[in-house]
Amino acid sequence: xxxxDELGALTKAFSGFGVDEKSLISxxxxxxxxxxxxxxxxxxxxxxxxxxxxxRWDDRHVIQLQHEFLRFKHAIVLWTMHQWERDARLLKxxxxxxxxxxxxxxxxxxxxxxxxxxxxxxxxxxxxxxxEEDVAFGIHDPERxxxxxxxxxxxxxxxxVNEETAKSEAxxxxxxxxxxxxxKNLIENEEVVRILVTRSKLHLISVYKHYKEISGNYLDEDxxxxxxxxxxxQCLCKPQAYFSKVLDASMIPNVDEIKKEAVTxxxxxxxxxxxxxxxxxxxxxxxxxxxxxxEDVANGNYRxxxxxxxxxxx
Amino acid sequence: MSSLSVPAHVPSxxxxxxxxxxxxxxxxxxxxLIISILGHRNAAQRKSIRQVYAETYGEDLLKxxxxxxxxxxxxxxxxxxxxxxxxxxxxxNEATKRWTSSNQVLMEIACTRSxxxxxxxxEAYHARFKRSLEEDAAYHTHGDFRxxxxxxxxxxxxxxxxVNLTLAKSEAxxxxxxxxxxxYNDDDLIxxxxxxxxxxxxxxxxxxxxxxxxxxxxxxxxxxxxEFLAILRGxxxxxxxxxxxFEKAIRLAINxxxxxxxxxxxxxxxxxxxxxxxxxxxxxxxxxxxxxxxIAKDTTGDYEKMLLALIGHGEx
Numbered sequence: 088x089x090x091x092d093e094l095g096a097l098t099k100a101f102s103g104f105g106v107d108e109k110s111l112i113s114x115x116x117x118x119x120x121x122x123x124x125x126x127x128x129x130x131x132x133x134x135x136x137x138x139x140x141x142x143r144w145d146d147r148h149v150i151q152l153q154h155e156f157l158r159f160k161h162a163i164v165l166w167t168m169h170q171w172e173r174d175a176r177l178l179k180x181x182x183x184x185x186x187x188x189x190x191x192x193x194x195x196x197x198x199x200x201x202x203x204x205x206x207x208x209x210x211x212x213x214x215x216x217x218x219e220e221d222v223a224f225g226i227h228d229p230e231r232x233x234x235x236x237x238x239x240x241x242x243x244x245x246x247x248v249n250e251e252t253a254k255s256e257a258x259x260x261x262x263x264x265x266x267x268x269x270x271k272n273l274i275e276n277e278e279v280v281r282i283l284v285t286r287s288k289l290h291l292i293s294v295y296k297h298y299k300e301i302s303g304n305y306l307d308e309d310x311x312x313x314x315x316x317x318x319x320x321q322c323l324c325k326p327q328a329y330f331s332k333v334l335d336a337s338m339i340p341n342v343d344e345i346k347k348e349a350v351t352x353x354x355x356x357x358x359x360x361x362x363x364x365x366x367x368x369x370x371x372x373x374x375x376x377x378x379x380x381x382e383d384v385a386n387g388n389y390r391x392x393x394x395x396x397x398x399x400x401x
Numbered sequence: 402m403s404s405l406s407v408p409a410h411v412p413s414x415x416x417x418x419x420x421x422x423x424x425x426x427x428x429x430x431x432x433x434l435i436i437s438i439l440g441h442r443n444a445a446q447r448k449s450i451r452q453v454y455a456e457t458y459g460e461d462l463l464k465x466x467x468x469x470x471x472x473x474x475x476x477x478x479x480x481x482x483x484x485x486x487x488x489x490x491x492x493x494n495e496a497t498k499r500w501t502s503s504n505q506v507l508m509e510i511a512c513t514r515s516x517x518x519x520x521x522x523x524e525a526y527h528a529r530f531k532r533s534l535e536e537d538a539a540y541h542t543h544g545d546f547r548x549x550x551x552x553x554x555x556x557x558x559x560x561x562x563x564v565n566l567t568l569a570k571s572e573a574x575x576x577x578x579x580x581x582x583x584x585y586n587d588d589d590l591i592x593x594x595x596x597x598x599x600x601x602x603x604x605x606x607x608x609x610x611x612x613x614x615x616x617x618x619x620x621x622x623x624x625x626x627x628e629f630l631a632i633l634r635g636x637x638x639x640x641x642x643x644x645x646x647f648e649k650a651i652r653l654a655i656n657x658x659x660x661x662x663x664x665x666x667x668x669x670x671x672x673x674x675x676x677x678x679x680x681x682x683x684x685x686x687x688x689x690x691x692x693x694x695x696i697a698k699d700t701t702g703d704y705e706k707m708l709l710a711l712i713g714h715g716e717x
Contacts, residue, residue, distance in 0.1 A: 204520070207557050217559045219552075220596035228588060235596070239555035240535065241523050247531040277547070285536035285551075 093122070094129050101133065104338075104350060105158045105389025154344055159389040162351045166358075166396070174198060174206035177352065178218050178238065182225045187345060188234060189318055189333075190352070191222065195237035196322035197329075200244050207238070229274050230315050236284040237319065243287040253290055256282050257297035257306075264309050273313045283319050295324045327361055331369035334377070338384045350385075354396050362400030407441050417442070418454045424701075425465050431702040432474070435466070473666055474704040480670035481711065488671060489514065489522035490529050493554070497534075497541040502628040503660050505635050506667070507538055511553040512639035513646070516560050523554075545586040545629050552595035553636065559598040566604060572597070573608035580620050585629060594636055603641050644676055648683040651692070655699050665696075665708070673711040681712060 097114050100107035115123070127134045127142035134142040165173055174194050181190035195203060210218040223235045259278060267273040274280070282294070298306040307324070310317035321329040330353050336342075337349040357365055369377045381393050412420075417438055424431040424438075439447065454462040480488055489510050496506035511519060526534040539551045572593050579587040593605065609617050618634045638646040647668050654664040672680055684692040696708050 211559050215559060215561055215563045217557055217596060217598065219556065220559070223592040223596045231588070235552065236555065239552065239557070241533060241555070243527045243531060243533045245527065245531055281539045285533060285539045287533070
């Protein structure tokens, strides 16, 4: 392999999601000291020229590399976990790292009532606390009430929907949103929160439909500027669109680690649920197939594992 | 041919009315007495009775009968026949439909049941009412009451004995601070009561007493008429000493105090299979008279028989 090609391949092997183990073995394993020096000098990103005349690994990149090498392990461990443990740990992590409220909303709203209950049980076992007590303690207003209620919900999942109530609640949301234009306190509106937090998903889908008829706009679009409420509605009413949006936002270059972790999380947690629909949404929205996108940005075992999971939807 | 048998010496209409009225007053209805009078009077006699009854007691006899016969005895039989989780769902639904700020039933169910029992009740609620308990509770309550009750009915508390004493100390301090400022509807105050495990709350309240001298419920008595304070006190009692809460509910019902008339039926029907023995012990301790005697004195007929059977049930 020509020297410059090798440089490129090696750089790629260390970039994006996961690492290309095979290339690292074949290129680095066979490299001479001078080749490695060329590599070090040639990649400004990874190495810094030290004042004492040697090229030093950039610490930040080493830390990032740690994440990349472990990405495959993390995906495997997450995949093998019981779903309840997985969701309980995701909820716990969401409180500690960040906190990342969107993960709390995602887990609380895209799981079935029984699955969320299971996660709450597992949370008891793993952490000797209830999830609601930790969320309530770790998060403050104005989003506390919404998030505590979301993780505590046990929504009715049957087919019965009261269309009259759904219509009137859509009307109410429409005027509440108009009334809140400009200021941020829609999340503190008790009635808005009540509707989103207690009603069944089918009921909310009906509310979503009536809202469009009444106001001409989509409910989640009108909630621009009220991020948590918007994400709540998206997760409850159109989860596959939500997931494909998050995936796309995570697979851009130089995005932070928290965003990168979303890729593993979503693919592992949805592989056996609605991966097929997510792929369709993704393709429809972004004009490229999800597997192709993953091929582009991911490497090695991690990439192969993701592709295998994503193919389960076929 | 009529099978009616009227006695040779029929009491006066006034006497009949008095007996009937007696059969209705007090707890429950003396079905036997009603049957022995009305069942042995002919049409003309019944007509007179109705007339005189209305003149004497200001109420249509039929209305009184309808009210009384569908009340306590039927109700306790209905409640008793249901499975515990169905029963809780039924009572919770009733409580949301006729919710008022003095209604403590939602809180009672949310706080005295174990986390698992509350979950089963919520499941039964889905099945029976095709909605979730929290959606009905949220819809029918408002203000501070909603702020407290919805998290209470949605809770799935950690059920273990693990307690964090440092946390208990800091949360006791926080509670005291809020109570001193009369900030009874404070978010953190409600957070603690609605999310912490029962063991943790117990530890926190012990710290409260150690640190500040009073039982928390004493400090929550600032305004005896404030119904929100009443429900806060009830919440605390239900979480850490439910038998005391139940004793009081029964005592007030038997003594015709307070607004919770249905408490005797509800508590006996819901606790007979669970805590009845300690509730009886508590009652005896507090009132110096055994519960069965109090019930026998204050109720009549089949209703009384049923109650006594149920409270003896715990000793089987």
